[in-house]
Amino acid sequence: MLDKQPAIGRFAPSPTGPLHLGSIYTALAGFLQARSQQGLWLLRIDDLDSPRNVKGSADSILKTLEAFGLYWDGDVYYQSRHIDIYNDVISDLQTNKLVYPCTCSRKTLTAGDRGQSQSDVYPGICRERQTLPDVPYALRIKADKRIITFQDKLQGPVSHNLAEQDGDFIVKRKDRIIAYQFAVVIDDDLQHVNQIVRGFDLLDETPKQMYLQQLLGFHTPGYMHVPVIVDEQGYKLSKQTQAMAVGLTSPHRVIFELLALLKQNPPIELQQAPVSELLSWAVEHWNPDVLKNAHAVSCDF
Ligand code: GLU
Ligand code: ZN
Numbered sequence: 001m002l003d004k005q006p007a008i009g010r011f012a013p014s015p016t017g018p019l020h021l022g023s024i025y026t027a028l029a030g031f032l033q034a035r036s037q038q039g040l041w042l043l044r045i046d047d048l049d050s051p052r053n054v055k056g057s058a059d060s061i062l063k064t065l066e067a068f069g070l071y072w073d074g075d076v077y078y079q080s081r082h083i084d085i086y087n088d089v090i091s092d093l094q095t096n097k098l099v100y101p102c103t104c105s106r107k108t109l110t111a112g113d114r115g116q117s118q119s120d121v122y123p124g125i126c127r128e129r130q131t132l133p134d135v136p137y138a139l140r141i142k143a144d145k146r147i148i149t150f151q152d153k154l155q156g157p158v159s160h161n162l163a164e165q166d167g168d169f170i171v172k173r174k175d176r177i178i179a180y181q182f183a184v185v186i187d188d189d190l191q192h193v194n195q196i197v198r199g200f201d202l203l204d205e206t207p208k209q210m211y212l213q214q215l216l217g218f219h220t221p222g223y224m225h226v227p228v229i230v231d232e233q234g235y236k237l238s239k240q241t242q243a244m245a246v247g248l249t250s251p252h253r254v255i256f257e258l259l260a261l262l263k264q265n266p267p268i269e270l271q272q273a274p275v276s277e278l279l280s281w282a283v284e285h286w287n288p289d290v291l292k293n294a295h296a297v298s299c300d301f
Contacts, residue, residue, distance in 0.1 A: 007039025009195045011065075011072070012184070014046040015058040021299065022199070022229045022237040024068060025258050029226045029288070030197035031070050031279075032262075036286040042191055043072035047080045048178050068251045069275035077191060079183055086178040086186055089216065090139060090171060098215065099171060101137035102126040121167035139172040141182075141212070148207035153224035154291050155200070160207035169208055181205060185212040188221060197224045200295045201236065227294040229261060237299065251275050255282075261297050263290040 011027045013019060019027075034041035043065070045058050062076065093099045104125055122140065148160045160166075171182040188196065188209075203225045213220050229237045252275045259266040259282055270278055 005194055007034055007037040007195050008042065008191070008193050009034035009039060009197055010042040010044055010188070010191060010193050011070075012044040012046050012187075012198075013061050014049065014052070015054060015061060016049075016052050017054050017057050018060050019064045020237055021254070021258075024064070024070075024254070025229050025261060026197070026199050026226060027065065027070055028068075028255065028258050028282075029224075029262060032282055032286040033195065033197050033224065033288060035283045039195070040073040041070075042074060042077065042193065044077040044187055044191070045079065046180065046183075047078055048083075048180070048183055050080070050177065051175075068255060069279050077187065079187065082183075082187070082190070083178065085190070086183055089186060090178075090182070093141065093171075093215075094139070097142075099139045099141050100127060100129060100168075101133055102140045102168075102170070103133045103135055103137045121165065122169070124168060127168065136174045138170045138174045140168040141171050141215075143168050143208075143211065146211070146214075148210050150206065150210060150220070150223060152203065152206075153222060154288060155203060155225050155293065155295075158203065158206070162207060162211055166208055171212075181208050182212065185209050185216070185218065189213070189216070189218040194219070194221045195224065196221050197226060199228045200225045201228055224288065226262075226288075226291055227297045229299045230296045232298065232300060234296070234298070236296075252278055255279065257299075261299060262288075263297075 009030050011030050013023055013027075031041050043062075045061070047053055047058060058078075065072065090099065102122075102125070104122075109120075109122070126140070127142070143162045143166055145161075145163045148162055149158065151157050169181060170179050172178055206223055206225075210220055231237060252273060255275055255278050256266055256271055259278070264282060264285060264287065266278065266281065270281055
């Protein structure tokens with residue numbers, strides 16, 4: 001008999017600024033999902049997109065999580081320390097002719113079919129190229145015709161036609177930066193993540209990641225895409241919409257509100273309770289099913 005694997009979840013913020021409320025919401029959901037199964041909750045800093053990184057924000061993210069009582073297990077995993085690993089896997093794919101160089105620019109790609117299609121599916125222009133270009137190029141992975149299906153724990157069944165909905169997608173950008181899609185798959189495998197909790201906005205990225213897992217022979221984790229927090233106008237809270245960087249002065253109030261937004265109905269008696277007490281209650285009572293099919297929840301504070 002095989003022992004049941006412990007649940008291993010992770011939170012993977014990008015260090016592009018202080019954690020905003022929407023990220024803390026996702027972090028809290030992932031934390032509760034892992035802890036309610038006595039599982040591990042890992043922290044990964046998605047810091048590969050160096051031009052977008054903001055100095056000091058990785059540290060500020062760690063401090064914020066601590067202030068909110070969202071303690072992670074083990075060492076923080078920084079993607080930027082694993083670049084060799086990503087490149088090694090890409091070299092193998094190159095050897096196996098599963099990736100190819102692409103010199104297309106956004107401009108050339110949109111010029112061809114102006115007005116005809118809304119999609120950004122790559123038309124495969126560079127697929128048959130035989131020589132290495134002498135100008136900067138991206139690397140694309142060949143997407144085949146497979147249909148990717150999975151059952152999201154909240155969003156239900158997803159079925160995705162890779163060739164028609166994504167086409168060959170980029171695994172290494174023209175500026176030599178490893179694409180998020182690619183790194184995340186390697187990291188989840190390296191860290192033995194078996195349950196991914198993240199925002200609904202990433203649901204559409206999942207099939208590409210599952211395709212890579214299948215090509216690389218990795219285990220596919222379970223997925224739970226939780227709603228994103230939107231403001232009264234229906235916009236996702238983010239730095240772009242100038243969402244507030246959450247103040248650290250009253251974490252218990254924020255956690256209480258976020259539990260309400262996770263539809264967990266925290267008891268009013270706990271409104272003044274310290275974060276640790278609130279979180280123990282939440283771990284014990286965690287019921288994600290109430291978020292089924294929710295894409296967004298709106299926040300008015
Ligand atoms: N760094 C990604 C983001 O902030 C999260 C990626 C993931 O959870 O897969 O959107
Ligand atoms: Zn191309």
